[in-house]
Amino acid sequence: MRLAEELDLSAFDRVALYGALLLKDAGCSGNVSRVSEVLQPTAASVPWHPVMADGNSAGNDGAGFLARFSRRFRKTAAVPDPAVDIVARAERSEGIAARLGFSRATTEAIRSIDEHWNGEGYPDGKIGHEIPQFSRIILLAQTLDAFHTELGVAAALRIARERSGTWFEPSLVRIVRGWRDDVGWWESLKSPDATAAALALEPTQHTRFVDDSGLDEIARAFADIIDSKSPYTYQHSTNVARYARKIGRELGLERDDAATLNRAALLHDVGKLGIASGILNKAGPLTADERRQMEMHPRYTWEILQRVSAFAGFARTAAFHHEKLDGSGYPWGVKGDDLDTAARTLAVADMYEALTASRPYRASLSRDEALKIINTTAVCPIATEALASATRASVPRLELEVSSIRRTR
Known part of the structure; x- marks a missing residue:
């Protein structure tokens, strides 16, 4: 929602974005494949984020996290195809949002959250501005959150820079990189009051009445x-x-x-x-x-x-x-x-x-x-x-x- 503020989105757009943020994972039976993909190092970041074949890190906190993640799920009998899981999640979440009466802008945003700026995402292979703006915002936000939670601010901003132009819209990355020195804001994201603060951001027009x-x-x-x-x-x-x-x-x-x-x-x-x-x-x-x-x-x-x-x-x-x-x-x-x-x-x-x-x-x-x-x-x-x-x-x-x-x- 901070990106929405800096982009000066309209009240309607903020309602649609907030709804998509709430329901983006509604159809997900588990975030294993999604988190794995988000945290998987890109080719450019391998030296910074190495994971040895035996699951041991090479002296890096990020690698240690991925190793722990890998060990936790190594005993899974059959590893699902991440692409299949992402498409299924997108379709289920989109359908749930539609049934709950959310706008088309919200449902379309949910469907396209895993689309990448370079056209190599899912489920439809959209590229650049074909991807709904809210989807572009959410993909960057949830990736920042994953890396910030596990590895800290520097790691989150580094992955944003490395994936700029491939996963993320470059102009959005430039905005979030400008937050580097806002220490108080980054710390607030790990505060016990973070959930309450997020709920307080709900647009007033978001309330719905039903029979x-x-x-x-x-x-x-x-x-x-x-x-x-x-x-x-x-x-x-x-x-x-x-x-x-x-x-x-x-x-x-x-x-x-x-x-x-x-x-x-x-x-x-x-x-x-x-x-x-x-x-x-x-x-x-x-x-x-x-x-x-x-x-x-x-x-x-x-x-x-x-x-x-x-x-x-x-x-x-x-x-x-x-x-x-x-x-x-x-x-x-x-x-x-x-x-x-x-x-x-x-x-x-x-x-x-x-x-x-x-x-x-x-x-x-x-x-x-x-x-x-x-x-x-x-x-x-x-x-x-x-x-x-x-x-x-x-x-x-x-x-x-x-x-x-x-x-x-």
Whole structure:
């Protein structure tokens, strides 16, 4: 946004740019390939940023970071093609922004963030001023941020200079190089108050008002963002909402209550956005510390939703999806009468979806196997029976719908 100020962008343009900054990674299941590409040294910078073949640095902090990054992900069975990942991320993020009602300027900016000034970027190979201005700004800003966070101001400005004319628009690079001596500003980017400061930059015209159907679309879009956090939970929230609606119909929920339950189901895992991808994607049992971190996600869900007036009414329901009637659930150990029908329904729907979905450490379970396990836990027997009835009445159609959603990746 500092670039926007120095370029004297209009109020409309600042709104579009801010929206693109917020949603640029909305469709990203993980930033591994993106961060790897951003931090990969260019040919010109190899002497400054060397990484030995065995993963050891040659006495350089930047190389040490890349070595640590490499070791962290070396055990990945199949390394995805960065180009494919970038194109998929661009298309998903662009689609989510469009569904949320953002302007065409914002969606086009999101799509073209990984285009390079020299025409060698993705997804469309645009060159120079063919690339939307906001995209050019964001690519430079996020690269500066990556290098500044890990290696400092000098490294960030050096990579900007080295990639000027290849990745970045030269005139933008000249502007940011003029910030070299603004020590206080660079230090503020690492301050605990940096997030609050960034949110304070939101243009006043950015506020939008929506009706119930718009609220449902926002919930569905954010469910996609949540589920993109990990490839192993792709469409999990959407499927949980599908099962929750089935249970709600069996229980005879009123229309408004059913709509609220659907939104709670779509957003119940929003707290996972605060959990490290390495934990979410781990193909095996979690350590005690990892389990502790994972079990914090319902608390994060509560903290996020209760701050949004449109979502505060179901924040409690959404956050209670791992609680059990006997108090053995987490993170609060809520039990009995403190769990209303909606919370109990969501807990059953969430458990059923998780059990019947494939995971890296086990195959998916059948309907009967999943229901048998659920019946042995301290979740709501009434909601469980409603789920059994709903799935028994439409097993072929419902399971076909859910399986189809899971395959759309």
